[in-house]
Amino acid sequence: MSVLSAPYMHDEAAAFAHVEAMLWADGPVCPHCGVVDRAYRLEGVRTKPSKKNPEGKERHGLWKCRECRKQFTVRKGTIFEESHLPLHLWLQAIHLMVSSKKGISSNQLHRVLGVTLKTAWFLSHRIREAMRSGDLSPMV
Ligand SMILES: [Zn+2]
Structure with missing residues (x-):
């Protein structure tokens, strides 16, 4: 192949999983407070509706930190x-x-x-x- x-x-979902696996070998790293493997996945979050996407678009790879309560994706800081x-x-x-x-x-x-x-x-x-x-x- x-x-x-x-x-x-x-x-897009597979792309996020791929980059997460490469950059976060020990679990998700919060870019806000630096804590490792203390975040959980936010599923089913969508962007605001627009003309092009009346139901919004799915937001891939979104995580929320248990320590600082902030959201992030693996794109942050890269x-x-x-x-x-x-x-x-x-x-x-x-x-x-x-x-x-x-x-x-x-x-x-x-x-x-x-x-x-x-x-x-x-x-x-x-x-x-x-x-x-x-x-x-x-x-x-
Ligand atoms: Zn944090």
């Missing part, structure tokens, strides 16, 4: 925090960038992922930076 057909490359792009598209972009020897241009990302050129530029910039600083090491 190709890595590109893995569920976490296409399914490069994934800085955009609203679905996590599974981030994972596709990272895969494309780390698996191609010569690197991949923003233009290629734009075409392959079907995101805007601006988003593609942002992604490649952030991923390249994270690769350089080693922040992506748990992912690759």
Whole structure:
């Protein structure tokens, strides 16, 4: 099976589970107070209704800390925090960038992922930076 057909490359819930498993080997880490494995999952939370999504969209990977009572997702404090792009598209972009020897241009990302050129530029910039600083090491 190709890595590109893995569920976490296409399914948002699977993408969250994948990143959580990589970053939280000892259980969820609260980014607000730093406590480990004291949070519980909030299921069935939806975003506010909008024209496009009259019933709201499901909020994936939402946790609530038992200590500080604050909510968070695994995106908090990572490069994934800085955009609203679905996590599974981030994972596709990272895969494309780390698996191609010569690197991949923003233009290629734009075409392959079907995101805007601006988003593609942002992604490649952030991923390249994270690769350089080693922040992506748990992912690759
Ligand atoms: Zn906390």
